[in-house]
Amino acid sequence: MRLVTDAIARYKVRSIFFTGGEPSLYIRKINRILGGVDQARRLNVTVTTNGWFATTPKRTVDKLMSFSKLDSVQLSYDKFHKKFLPEGNVLNLFEACKKLKKRFSVVMSVQSPLDLQLVGPLKKIGKFTIGIQHVLPLGAAKTNGLGYKRQSFDKQVLFERCPVRGKIAYMPGYGFSACCIAPEIAGRGKPYFYPTPEKLLESRFYNLVSRHTFKEIGKKLNISEADISGENSSPCMVCAEMFAKAGRLK
Missing domain, CATH: 3.20.20.60 (Phosphoenolpyruvate-binding domains)
Structure with missing residues (x-):
């Protein structure tokens, strides 16, 4: 505390x-x-x-x-x-x-x-x-198939930026991150959580989500647009999928 x-x-x-x-x-x-x-x-x-x-x-x-x-x-x-x-x-x-x-x-x-x-x-x-x-297909919503249904991937989302960029989230048991969906990105690990705000602000993860569009992030992480699921046409979901595919950043 x-x-x-x-x-x-x-x-x-x-x-x-x-x-x-x-x-x-x-x-x-x-x-x-x-x-x-x-x-x-x-x-x-x-x-x-x-x-x-x-x-x-x-x-x-x-x-x-x-x-x-x-x-x-x-x-x-x-x-x-x-x-x-x-x-x-x-x-x-x-x-x-x-x-x-x-x-x-x-x-x-x-x-x-x-x-x-x-x-x-x-x-x-x-x-x-x-x-x-x-409703984002995260956590229990994903397990129960309750996410908002989309017919196809909307490429327009790639030109958007993180909707909460510039903010810091703290989650007990995890640490500091750039948003509240980091557990979904991280899976069972904690690659996108940091022990202090300083470590977060110095991270490549924070630099990417706070400064770039998702299209730019995809290029930097070598994630092909063709590999993004159609259901992930919202900023948070396209972000989660990109970083989940990228794994632990160097």
């Missing part, structure tokens, strides 16, 4: 995102991290949640207030979450954020265009940003 707080201070981090698992289950640890940072009040802190705790207005407010610093709440919502998350929870979370003057938004992962029908009911709850992203 000290490693993380030191990195936040040393690099004068301005924004922190606590994501899944479920941050609301680790509030004490989050508060310890924030408590170890000087001038923590200047940080912009966001948590991503599945909204499980928002069963009543009071419980929702109490849970959000238990974070020592919180500026924004992002709710993960899709047809899978909908099975256990009543719309009442979404309303409670939205109203609690409004009451506590916290920003509120929803990020929705879609498996097919038909999933967009979930947007309508959400808009009736209130006015907030709804971000749409495709």
Whole structure:
């Protein structure tokens, strides 16, 4: 934990995102991290949640207030979450954020265009940003065949760049990396995780993903466009496939 707080201070981090698992289950640890940072009040802190705790207005407010610093709440919502998350929870979370003057938004992962029908009911709850992203064939989604289905490879993705370039992710048990899909790239090893931010920033991996398009990365790694799977037409997936094929970088 000290490693993380030191990195936040040393690099004068301005924004922190606590994501899944479920941050609301680790509030004490989050508060310890924030408590170890000087001038923590200047940080912009966001948590991503599945909204499980928002069963009543009071419980929702109490849970959000238990974070020592919180500026924004992002709710993960899709047809899978909908099975256990009543719309009442979404309303409670939205109203609690409004009451506590916290920003509120929803990020929705879609498996097919038909999933967009979930947007309508959400808009009736209130006015907030709804971000749409495709279900990536990673982890359990890959095992269960739940990734967004594509007919063919879209070469346009090769001209894009990493959508989170310039950011640093820390994953307990792994270390620092350039993004949250590094475990998928690494498989059972840890070739794209580094013990300190300095080691990450000095790495060839970080240099490639932070400065180049995927087409340029492919050329540098000697990965042929013809070898890329059709399902990997999103930035994160084409990146994961390229580095997985490349193996450990020198």
